[in-house]
Amino acid sequence: MNRMETMEKLSGVHGPAGFEGAVARTAMELLEPLVDEVHLDRLGNVVGVKACGREGAYKLLLDAHLDEVGFIVMGHEEGFLRFASLGGVDARILPDRELTILTDPPLFGVVATKPPHVMAEGESDKTIALSDLRIDVGFSQEEATRRIPVGNPAVFREGCYALGADRIAGKALDDRSCFAVLLETLRMLQKSALDVDVYVLGSCREEINSAGATVGTYGIHPELAVAVDVTFGRSIDSPDEKTFPLGSGPVIGIGPNMAGWMTERLVKKAEELELPYQMEVMSGSSGTNGWEIQVSREGVATAILSLPLNYMHMPLEVIHQSDVENCSKLLAAFIENLGEEAALC
Amino acid sequence: MLKLTRQLCAISGVSSREDAVRDFIADTLLPFASDMRTDPMGNLIVFKEGRKHTGNKLLLDAHMDEVGIMVSGYTKDGCLRFSFVGGVDRRVVLGKRVYIGTERILGIFGMKPVHLSTKEERKSIPKLESLYIDIGAKDETEARTLVKLGEVGVFDGESLLFGNGLLKSKAIDDRAGCAAMIKLAQEELAMDCNFVFSTQEEVGTRGAFASSFSVKPEIALMMEATTAADLPGTPGGKRVCAPGSGVVIPYMDGGIIYDRKLFEQLRCLAEEHHIPWQTKEYISGGTNGRVYQRSCGGVRVAGLAVATRYLHAPTSVAAVSDLGSMLRLARLFIDRIAEED
Numbered sequence: 284m285n286r287m288e289t290m291e292k293l294s295g296v297h298g299p300a301g302f303e304g305a306v307a308r309t310a311m312e313l314l315e316p317l318v319d320e321v322h323l324d325r326l327g328n329v330v331g332v333k334a335c336g337r338e339g340a341y342k343l344l345l346d347a348h349l350d351e352v353g354f355i356v357m358g359h360e361e362g363f364l365r366f367a368s369l370g371g372v373d374a375r376i377l378p379d380r381e382l383t384i385l386t387d388p389p390l391f392g393v394v395a396t397k398p399p400h401v402m403a404e405g406e407s408d409k410t411i412a413l414s415d416l417r418i419d420v421g422f423s424q425e426e427a428t429r430r431i432p433v434g435n436p437a438v439f440r441e442g443c444y445a446l447g448a449d450r451i452a453g454k455a456l457d458d459r460s461c462f463a464v465l466l467e468t469l470r471m472l473q474k475s476a477l478d479v480d481v482y483v484l485g486s487c488r489e490e491i492n493s494a495g496a497t498v499g500t501y502g503i504h505p506e507l508a509v510a511v512d513v514t515f516g517r518s519i520d521s522p523d524e525k526t527f528p529l530g531s532g533p534v535i536g537i538g539p540n541m542a543g544w545m546t547e548r549l550v551k552k553a554e555e556l557e558l559p560y561q562m563e564v565m566s567g568s569s570g571t572n573g574w575e576i577q578v579s580r581e582g583v584a585t586a587i588l589s590l591p592l593n594y595m596h597m598p599l600e601v602i603h604q605s606d607v608e609n610c611s612k613l614l615a616a617f618i619e620n621l622g623e624e625a626a627l628c
Numbered sequence: 629m630l631k632l633t634r635q636l637c638a639i640s641g642v643s644s645r646e647d648a649v650r651d652f653i654a655d656t657l658l659p660f661a662s663d664m665r666t667d668p669m670g671n672l673i674v675f676k677e678g679r680k681h682t683g684n685k686l687l688l689d690a691h692m693d694e695v696g697i698m699v700s701g702y703t704k705d706g707c708l709r710f711s712f713v714g715g716v717d718r719r720v721v722l723g724k725r726v727y728i729g730t731e732r733i734l735g736i737f738g739m740k741p742v743h744l745s746t747k748e749e750r751k752s753i754p755k756l757e758s759l760y761i762d763i764g765a766k767d768e769t770e771a772r773t774l775v776k777l778g779e780v781g782v783f784d785g786e787s788l789l790f791g792n793g794l795l796k797s798k799a800i801d802d803r804a805g806c807a808a809m810i811k812l813a814q815e816e817l818a819m820d821c822n823f824v825f826s827t828q829e830e831v832g833t834r835g836a837f838a839s840s841f842s843v844k845p846e847i848a849l850m851m852e853a854t855t856a857a858d859l860p861g862t863p864g865g866k867r868v869c870a871p872g873s874g875v876v877i878p879y880m881d882g883g884i885i886y887d888r889k890l891f892e893q894l895r896c897l898a899e900e901h902h903i904p905w906q907t908k909e910y911i912s913g914g915t916n917g918r919v920y921q922r923s924c925g926g927v928r929v930a931g932l933a934v935a936t937r938y939l940h941a942p943t944s945v946a947a948v949s950d951l952g953s954m955l956r957l958a959r960l961f962i963d964r965i966a967e968e969d
Contacts, residue, residue, distance in 0.1 A: 360860040373742035375753055379720035379941040381796075391790035393943045398855040399717045400882075400912040400939070401866050407717045408752050417860050419937065419945065421791015444725075444734055447764020447774075452736055519703045520758060521740040530766070593762070595741035597723040601762065 286607060287443075289313065289466060290451055293459035294443035297385055299353025300369045300490040302436045303327050306349045306455075310462060310485040317469040318483065328499040329485035333469065335477040341622050343479040344505035344583070345614075346496055346572050347462040347512070348489035351455035352596050354382065354437040356418075362427045363395060363417035369436065370490030371596055374413040380598070381440040382418060384431055392418040392437065439598035449604045450529065456600040458489065460607060461511040461590055467611035468618070475615075478622030479507065489572055496572035500579035507545070507625055509586045509614065510573030514563055516593035516601065527591040529603040532559030533610035536587030540569040540577055544628045545586035552616040558609045563589060584628070588614060629811055629951050630795070634787040636803035636810075640727070642696035642780040643713050643831045646670055649692040649803075653810060653825050660814050669838035670827040678817035680966050687822045687845035687927075688812070688958070689836065689916050690805030690852070691829035694798065695940045697726060697761070697781040702772060706765035707738065711756070713780060714830030719753050720941040725784040726761060728775055735761040735781060783942035793948045794871060800944040802829065804934045805851035808955045815959070818966035829916055830940075833883075836916035840923035847890070847928045847965060848920040851958065853946065854878065854933035855913050866910050869935040872947035874904030875954040876933040880911055883918030890930035897960045903953050906935070932958055 284292070292313070298306030310329045311321045318331035329349065334340075352370035359365070364384075378396035383389050395417050399407060418437070420427055443453030451460075465483055472481075482503045487495035489512075500508070514534050517526035527534050535549045553560040568574050569587050577585040590610050593601040641649035650672045654664060663675040672692070695714030702708060708728075712718070721737045728735055738760050742750070761781070765771035785798025809823045822843045827835035840848070858870035869876050877894045879886055898905040917929040932954050937945040 363860050371742050373739075373745070373750065375719065375750065376723040376739065378717070379938050379943050380723075381943055391788060391796070393796060393938070393945065395859045396717070396720060396938055396941060397857055397859065397862070398937075398939045398941075399715055400855045401857045401868060401910060402717075407719060410751050410753065411719075415861075419791075419859075421794040421945070423792065426792070446734055446736065446762070447766075450764040452734070452764075515741060515744060517705070518738055518740055518762070519705050519707060519760060520738075520754070521744050525744060594723065594736070594738055595743060597739070597741065599723060599725065599736050601736065601764070 286604065289463050290453055290460060291443040293463060294453035294455050297383065297438045298350050299436045299438050300350040300488050302385065303350050303487040307485065310349055313466055314483060317466060324499060324502055326495055326498050327487040328495045330503065331483035333481040335480055337478060341479045341507055341625050342482055342503060342505040343618065343621060344482045344484055344500060344503055344508035344576065345465050346484045346486055346508065346510045346576060347465050348458045348486045348495065348572060349462060350487050350490050351438060352490050356431055356433055356435045358433060359424055359428045360417060362422045362424045363419055364427065364431060366418055368413060375410050376597055377416055378411060382437045383440045384420060384435065384437045386431055386435060390420055392420045395419045441598040446601055450601055451604065452599045452601045454598060456602055457513045457592055457595055460602050461513060464511055464590065464607055464610050464614065468614045471611060471615040472618060475619055477618065478620060486572055493572050493575040496575045500576045500583065504580060505583055508576045508583045509588055510571045510576055511588050512571040513592035513595065514589035515595060516591040518593055527561045529591050529593060530605055532561055533606055533613055534561045534563045534589040534591060536563050536565050536569055536589065538565035540565055540573050541586055542584035545584055548624060549586060549588065549613065549617055553613050556612060556616055558613050629807060629955055630948055632810060633804055633807040633951055634797065636806050637787050637797040637799045640782040641692050641694055642782055643693040643828045645780050646692040646827050650825065653806060656810055657813050667838050667842055669835045671835045671839045672825040673839060673843065674813055674823040676813050676817060676821050676823065678819040678821060680819040682819045684822060684843050685846045686819060686965055687824055687843050687848040688809055689824045689826055689848060689850050690809045691802045691826045691835065691916060692806060693827055693830050695830050696783065699775055699777055699779045702768045703760055704768055706767045706771040707760040707762050708735065708771060708775060710761055714940065716940055718756055718759065724942055726781040727784060728781040729779045733763055733774060735763045738762040785942040794945055795948055796943050796945045798942050798944065800936050800946050801853035801939050804853050804946060804951055808851050808958055811955055812958060818963045821962060826916055833916045833919045836919035840920045844924050845927055849958065849961060850915045850917045850931040852915050852931060852933040853936040853939065854908065855939040856935040856937045868908050868910040868912060869906050871935045871937060871945060872949060873906045873935065875950055875957050876908060876935050877905050878908050878931045878933060881913050881915065882911060883914030884921055884929060886931055887928040890928055893964060894930060894957060894961060897964060898957055901960060903957050
């Protein structure tokens with residue numbers, strides 16, 4: 284399976300925060316051939332283990348979350364659905380937005396919008412609050428209530444496409460593209476003799492409260508961890524100081540959330556391999572699972588490696604193929620002989 | 629009728645670039661037409677002889693064009709600036725897909741993520757001038773090579789059936805009307821009919837200026853998709869009409885008061901034949917009818933329409949049952965006009 288096919292597969296399955304069952308199954312299937320064993324923990328995290336065979340080896344946790352932003356049904360009005368978001372969604376992108384309602388079988392829904400013909404002057408300049416929006420599922424009140432219970436989740440209805448020569452646009456690439464990075468990294472390490480036991484954590488619920496990473500890390504009890512997540516790509520309407528151009532390489536985090544020596548090791552490996560890389564200063568919370576992982580049990584030496592992504596939390600998120608490639612190469616180089624350096628730190 | 633409507637909706641035909649829609653209709657109707665021509669505005673005029681030879685007396689109109697975007701510039705980082713073709717609420721495009729030009733280059737209406745926008749920014753929709761389409765080009769030079777200035781883009785909006793007999797698609801406005809007219813033109817008709825598949829309705833009912841002049845009808849029937857706003861929280865009077873409640877027979881809209889006698893005839897026919905019908909409870913929108921009515925020595929204009937939610941948005945919604953009702957009522961109308969003559 285090539286990179287595009289992997290992305291399509293991961294992007295195409297559904298798993299809003301708290302409802303990751305389907306994406307977890309797909310993640311396990313993709314992970315299985317690359318590790319010694321795979322299991323699901325009590326909260327729904329996917330855990331894959333690749334042991335190095337050395338007595339007393341350090342445990343390295345590699346985290347990428349599997350959940351995506353989504354929605355949850357709160358009530359019914361004239362057959363339309365009231366809803367809330369699971370994770371941070373900009374209400375401005377919701378009018379006329381197609382959704383997949385995760386019933387069995389899934390149903391089509393579209394966020395209803397008033398047509399311009401009956402709007403007051405200037406009304407189309409204003410944001411409609413999420414609490415005022417409704418989903419049209421084409422049913423009567425009775426049928427909607429029966430078929431789509433309160434508490435039922437929904438996700439954006441989008442696919443995964445090649446964009447231009449070397450980018451990929453897809454649903455839920457935050458953070459499935461980074462799970463794909465972990466798969467590529469494992470593939471690169473297939474023939475390497477490692478000196479750490481690698482634990483892959485496909486975590487759940489990152490978009491809500493990182494509960495998956497919290498309990499997943501506790502369960503694995505690692506000494507070392509790398510949280511792989513997406514960061515803000517640069518676009519013409521975004522501030523340069525907070526964003527990273529797509530195609531300019533993976534982004535290495537630096538700040539209190541990271542163990543200094545791990546940040547330095549990432550930089551050193553990137554330079555040795557002449558891989559493009561960018562630095563992201565995170566002076567406080569990194570806003571990733573790394574923040575929770577770091578303070579698990581007696582503490583975990585943590586690094587944060589990011590993939591620049593445009594239009595975060597929108598139905599189509601965009602990444603650059605070369606960043607995926609370079610991020611995987613950098614992570615693989617970082618992992619080789621990691622135990623040796625960790626023992627000295 | 630449903631299959632044909634879906635086929636038509638799938639074709640790209642932004643105002644002034646209706647070629648693919650016209651080609652499809654011309655190919656479909658070639659074996660059925662008595663005469664067929666394309667005028668300088670691009671309108672496809674299909675003349676079909678009926679049992680009664682009434683010449684140019686009756687015209688039926690449905691427009692081929694749909695709303696979309698036109699590329700108006702480039703950004704330094706390789707994205708496209710654009711304008712809308714036709715009336716589009718810019719709130720319905722953010723984050724959506726658009727397919728540009730005949731090569732259907734994929735673009736995405738970009739916007740910085742929610743995390744990087746201020747509370748104040750999130751209260752309003754970015755101005756059109758600051759919106760952009762990301763085509764994945766690395767810089768302006770590449771973008772210029774891939775997409776020419778003035779190129780048009782259509783929304784993604786594959787058709788799909790959902791809920792209780794609802795159809796969602798782009799371009800239901802007005803491929804629904806085109807589909808009904810194609811069906812009629814394939815039948816044996818009670819009188820001669822001039823079917824006008826018109827251009828540029830969405831940018832100011834432009835095509836109809838030419839077709840009204842060249843056909844010079846006495847009676848014109850508009851076959852349209854009209855706006856429905858039957859949403860929760862919308863007061864009754866502003867709901868206009870509702871999908872699934874029957875074909876819409878308008879008495880007035882933003883551009884015309886329809887011929888009262890023809891309105892009554894349509895209403896009576898619907899009731900006589902138990903065809904579900906409704907009218908618009910709010911004066912809004914407009915059709916080519918406003919042009920036909922005022923053309924030459926004047927034309928008596930009537931209208932039929934399919935109630936459509938989210939009109940002019942990539943995902944529009946209509947009821948399958950209404951498509952059939954519009955076709956049946958139009959057929960009865962032709963019979964009635966033929967009897968009168």
